[in-house]
Amino acid sequence: MSVQPLLTARGLVKRYGRVIALNNADFDLYPGEILAVIGDNGAGKSSLIKAISGAVNPDEGEIQLEGKTVQFRSPMEARDAGIETVYQNLALSPALSIADNMFLGREIRKPGIAGSLFRMLDRSTMEKRARDKLTELGLMTIQNISQSVETLSGGQRQGVAVARAAAFGSKVVIMDEPTAALGVKESRRVLELILDVKKRGMPIVLISHNMPHVFEVADRIHIHRLGRRLTVIDPKQYTMSDAVAFMTGAKKPPEEALAA
Amino acid sequence: MAQAQEFEKVLSDSDKSVASFDEHGVSLLRRVQHFLHGNPAAVPLIVLVLSIIIFGVAIGGRFFSSYTLTLILQQIAVVGILGAAQTLVILTAGIDLSIGVVMVISAVVMGNFAVGYGWPAIIAVPVGLLVGALCGLLNGALVAYVKLPPFIVTLGTWNVIMATNFIYSANETIREADVSAQAPLLHLFGTSFKVGNAVLTLGVIAMVILVLVLWYVLNHTAWGRHVYAVGDDPEAAKLSGIQTKKVLMAVYSLAGLIAAFAAWVAIGRNGSISPSWAVTDYNLQAITATVIGGISLFGGRGSILGTLFGAMIVGVVSMGLNMLGADPQWKVFLTGVLIIGAVAIDQWIRKVSA
Numbered sequence: 001m002s003v004q005p006l007l008t009a010r011g012l013v014k015r016y017g018r019v020i021a022l023n024n025a026d027f028d029l030y031p032g033e034i035l036a037v038i039g040d041n042g043a044g045k046s047s048l049i050k051a052i053s054g055a056v057n058p059d060e061g062e063i064q065l066e067g068k069t070v071q072f073r074s075p076m077e078a079r080d081a082g083i084e085t086v087y088q089n090l091a092l093s094p095a096l097s098i099a100d101n102m103f104l105g106r107e108i109r110k111p112g113i114a115g116s117l118f119r120m121l122d123r124s125t126m127e128k129r130a131r132d133k134l135t136e137l138g139l140m141t142i143q144n145i146s147q148s149v150e151t152l153s154g155g156q157r158q159g160v161a162v163a164r165a166a167a168f169g170s171k172v173v174i175m176d177e178p179t180a181a182l183g184v185k186e187s188r189r190v191l192e193l194i195l196d197v198k199k200r201g202m203p204i205v206l207i208s209h210n211m212p213h214v215f216e217v218a219d220r221i222h223i224h225r226l227g228r229r230l231t232v233i234d235p236k237q238y239t240m241s242d243a244v245a246f247m248t249g250a251k252k253p254p255e256e257a258l259a260a
Numbered sequence: 261m262a263q264a265q266e267f268e269k270v271l272s273d274s275d276k277s278v279a280s281f282d283e284h285g286v287s288l289l290r291r292v293q294h295f296l297h298g299n300p301a302a303v304p305l306i307v308l309v310l311s312i313i314i315f316g317v318a319i320g321g322r323f324f325s326s327y328t329l330t331l332i333l334q335q336i337a338v339v340g341i342l343g344a345a346q347t348l349v350i351l352t353a354g355i356d357l358s359i360g361v362v363m364v365i366s367a368v369v370m371g372n373f374a375v376g377y378g379w380p381a382i383i384a385v386p387v388g389l390l391v392g393a394l395c396g397l398l399n400g401a402l403v404a405y406v407k408l409p410p411f412i413v414t415l416g417t418w419n420v421i422m423a424t425n426f427i428y429s430a431n432e433t434i435r436e437a438d439v440s441a442q443a444p445l446l447h448l449f450g451t452s453f454k455v456g457n458a459v460l461t462l463g464v465i466a467m468v469i470l471v472l473v474l475w476y477v478l479n480h481t482a483w484g485r486h487v488y489a490v491g492d493d494p495e496a497a498k499l500s501g502i503q504t505k506k507v508l509m510a511v512y513s514l515a516g517l518i519a520a521f522a523a524w525v526a527i528g529r530n531g532s533i534s535p536s537w538a539v540t541d542y543n544l545q546a547i548t549a550t551v552i553g554g555i556s557l558f559g560g561r562g563s564i565l566g567t568l569f570g571a572m573i574v575g576v577v578s579m580g581l582n583m584l585g586a587d588p589q590w591k592v593f594l595t596g597v598l599i600i601g602a603v604a605i606d607q608w609i610r611k612v613s614a
Contacts, residue, residue: 091499092496093493093500096492119482121480
């Protein structure tokens with residue numbers, strides 16, 4: 001293939017005691033595409049994503065970003081490299097405000113001496129940017145940007161986490177079940193946002209159980225089974241029931257797709 | 261734009277304005293709950309004002325004199341500073357049982373270096389501060405890297421440091437006269453001055469300034485937000501890219517340093533330096549002030565201003581009961597009631613989203 005993958009993983013292994021979460025897993029993400037990752041519960045999707053986003057250190061295997069081998073020891077390092085993740089548990093701090101959460105770990109300081117010497121946070125800028133991002137996402141039902149996250153509904157919390165990733169990702173955005181807790185309107189917004197991000201040329205990894213959503217937005221579908229990549233299929237050539245059959249082992253994957 | 265599914269097509273007409281609701285339906289109690297959720301220091305402040313009014317009415321004008329009120333401040337300066345240190349630790353969902361003895365050993369080190377070994381006080385004080393910070397660093401390392409529960413870690417270091425304190429000092433008190441003669445700098449925070457009838461000490465001023473500085477740091481710097489985030493949900497904090505271990509190390513070390521600073525203030529207040537201060541329940545008093553001040557023992561919630569109010573409440577209650585000539589046990593009794601009440605209110609406020 002002429003296009004080089006942006007992010008690749010080869011032979012990832014992760015064991016938790018005697019449980020093998022990743023068994024020689026491979027992964028390829030090409031520039032500008034939406035890659036959906038599907039698989040049964042316990043297939044190792046989350047472990048794969050955590051290995052790529054730095055939350056888990058794989059025991060074996062190699063990850064390459066833009067052709068360079070990388071080793072993320074923490075989510076911070078992956079973020080610095082431009083990989084932004086929306087975790088399933090959202091990784092939000094309930095008692096902090098929406099703005100504080102969106103900028104957690106990369107706060108903006110006031111210009112001048114207030115920021116450099118007294119390390120003062122620039123609350124108004126952070127709140128304004130947070131508000132802009134949420135408006136972009138259509139999360140209008142959030143009234144007060146300085147209210148704490150624990151006062152939000154599940155869907156609103158998800159929106160905040162997605163907005164955070166979309167706002168800061170520079171090379172790759174990974175979304176673990178971004179629409180799982182959302183209502184119809186919010187789900188649609190998130191899907192639109194995913195396509196929006198793609199239009200800006202940034203590739204997205206989408207982990208989802210929602211087959212209609214996956215088949216709607218994905219360019220390729222990575223099917224994960226028993227800790228490894230089973231196959232990658234083109235959603236235009238296969239149906240949802242084919243995909244489900246592959247991922248549950250009801251049907252053998254096609255030979256030619258294995259090469260992709 | 262994504263290919264909308266049939267049922268989603270109506271979304272283009274959906275309401276785009278920021279939501280707002282009629283507030284009339286909300287009960288007063290519910291609004292109070294929301295207010296307290298947003299202003300965690302309000303409860304102790306209200307209790308403080310109420311207790312001042314109650315004792316003022318019961319005792320009369322004598323209690324309202326600026327002399328009495330400032331005397332209370334002098335009495336709580338040390339506990340208030342220790343409470344500030346404790347607040348940092350409790351905000352990370354930890355607890356520091358060793359904070360009282362860290363203060364004592366720091367005081368003993370300052371005294372021994374300045375009076376016993378004859379070092380200049382200007383060096384003895386930093387040595388004492390360093391000892392406090394190192395004790396805190398040990399706690400922090402055990403909590404963050406060995407991953408032991410803070411309660412166990414500090415229960416252990418409490419005993420270790422207390423024993424070290426008695427062995428090192430041979431339980432010898434350094435007399436006030438010796439401190440005054442050889443190291444007057446150690447008495448710095450005992451310096452008092454009058455504003456009208458009010459008598460303030462530098463220790464009181466130091467406590468207030470310290471709390472205000474910590475309030476600023478906790479609320480207006482990134483590090484302060486990280487302290488809250490670590491106490492709130494450590495896993496989320498870690499995934500958000502916060503280096504939780506470094507935050508914990510810094511918090512425990514800073515708590516140790518502040519405890520050593522409290523030692524300096526305590527020397528000023530007491531005059532002499534005695535290793536047997538270690539048997540006073542300073543750490544429990546600090547925890548009491550923190551809890552009454554509305555800092556949640558489960559971490560991530562509360563305002564350090566509350567700790568200051570909490571310390572003042574204890575001071576006001578004990579002074580008020582003293583002046584009424586009540587049995588001192590009533591002070592202990594009331595303190596217990598306040599602690600349980602404070603935690604009950606904390607639990608209620610937490611249910612705000614439910």
